[in-house]
Amino acid sequence: MAGNTRTETLLAQAGHYLDKETGAVVPSIQPSTTFARDEQGELYDKDRIYARDKSVNAEMAEAVLCELEAGASCKLFASGMAAATALVQTLRPGNRLVAPSVMYWSLRAWLISFCADWNIELAFYDPSDEADMDRVVKAQATDMLWVETPANPTWQVVDIKRAADLAHGVGAQLVVDSTVATPLLTRPIELGADYVFHSATKYINGHSDVVAGALITAKEDDRWAKACAIRAQHGGILGPFESWLLLRGMRTMHVRVERACENALAFAQHFEGYPGVSEVIYPGLSSHPQHEIAVRQMQGGFGGMLSIRFDGGVERTAQIIGRLKHFLRATSLGGVESLVEHRALIEGPDSPVPDDLLRFSMGIEHVGDLIQDLEQAIKAE
Ligand SMILES: Cc1ncc(COP(=O)(O)O)c(C=O)c1O
Incomplete structure (x- = not known):
């Protein structure tokens, strides 16, 4: 993209999409699950082997979302839950996760059972009380702080910059579920978050016809590499048609x-x-x-x-x-x-x-x- 392109232009033009071969202004759908090698056994595209790892259509939407969130990398998942659970599954037994008492209900229910099964300590803070968040995070060594803002369905707003300082002060990383804020109203990475999560099923797609999730990272660290491996190995990638629909929806976000x-x-x-x-x-x-x-x-x-x-x-x-x-x-x-x-x-x-x-x-x-x-x-x- 040209320098200083504004958000509206980036979105409307889907990252200034133009197919150089045909002149098409809308991308086509690439459904191939596998990618061939030439006579010498070299891949035609060295980054492309099999579609469970990466997909042409997902990458187009990922590039736009990554730029919107000012991140280092973005990955799309088959649902918001697939994205959130991939990130939490990078925690190890003995780690500690601090999460809000008010958050997306199904994710909260999954965290309770997953953390109990895998010996990850899970503690909850009241998202309307900064002192409570401080107390819970500092009570024991914390590895990951989860924030959802505004929080579903009672819309508590958490100060992301303050939460990032708190997390980093104790050696933890901050994840922000920014689904309701959208990538347009709040940019958590600029406020200090390490990872941003979206249920892309919601505003990013915007037409109630795609289930999708997105993770964006501030830097490509070890946890990010693990979350990407979990996507590829568990097969949680977003399909080509859904990725295409998502990019189409994003053009009017x-x-x-x-x-x-x-x-x-x-x-x-x-x-x-x-x-x-x-x-x-x-x-x-x-x-x-x-x-x-x-x-x-x-x-x-x-x-x-x-x-x-x-x-x-x-x-x-x-x-x-x-x-x-x-x-x-x-x-x-x-x-x-x-x-x-x-x-x-x-x-x-x-x-x-x-x-x-x-x-x-x-x-x-x-x-x-x-x-x-x-x-x-x-x-x-
Ligand atoms: C705030 C929030 N986070 C996460 C999710 C889960 O996303 P998905 O339904 O795309 O798996 C939802 C879904 O309602 C949500 O509202």
Whole structure:
């Protein structure tokens, strides 16, 4: 890319893609699983042997994501969970992992069972309390600190720079799950993170039609080499068609994320203090406990995710979600269509999420329709 290319240009042009042979402005899909050698036994391309290790289409999307996050290298995985678990599997028995008490639920559940099976000490900190994070990280020798910001589904915001200083001060490495912040609103590596993780299923793809994960590293260290080997050996690579779709989705990420942020802010402001609403949780509201950190750390918006708590407990909340007409009642987030979920009911009896809370993933529709939808659902009683 030309020097100082801005993010929007990088994305819209998919890294200034142009097929020199045909002039095509859109890449083709390369589905070959294997790559041949010539008469002398030399590979036509010395870096390409077999598609479980690397893929032409994945590499195109990886290059764009790597540049966006200002990383040294990026790898795409078959899902967010495949990416996150590959990084955690680089820990050895006896190591210590410190993770937030509020984080993506399935990853939390996997960490608890994996760490118990492999004798890795797992300790949790409260992501809304910096002193608690300090205390837990310093309590014993820590190898990896995991941060998710904003944290799903109650949107605590963690100061990444502070977390990086804390981790590095005790010889640990910092991983940031930046799925909700997207590579556009926060750049964790510039703030000191060692690794950035995304469920690319969400905003990076943006169309609810690809499951994918991404890891980006600040430097190509031993842990990175191990995570890459785990991808190749466990076969967690993203397929060519999904990689192609992901790159296609990324071309509009800046426009989608901007609109989702605008919609989320307008929606949050409209319903804060609304009759029957007890709390609106959104990092862009000045009432949010870590709003000042969000202002410092998130550029260009506060994300498309928010949660609302309702008066009247679980029964009334279940009635409200049942009456919504534009919001689709579905899990996941970050697509162009707005989604809503009653997280506590989905997560089950062990869920730490209040049962009067609905999680909203704001899409790119007209926000007036979305506001009217929740208004009619609240008023129809
Ligand atoms: C914040 C966060 N991290 C990780 C994941 C897991 O990603 P995937 O579903 O792509 O495996 C999700 C999925 O919902 C998520 O929301």
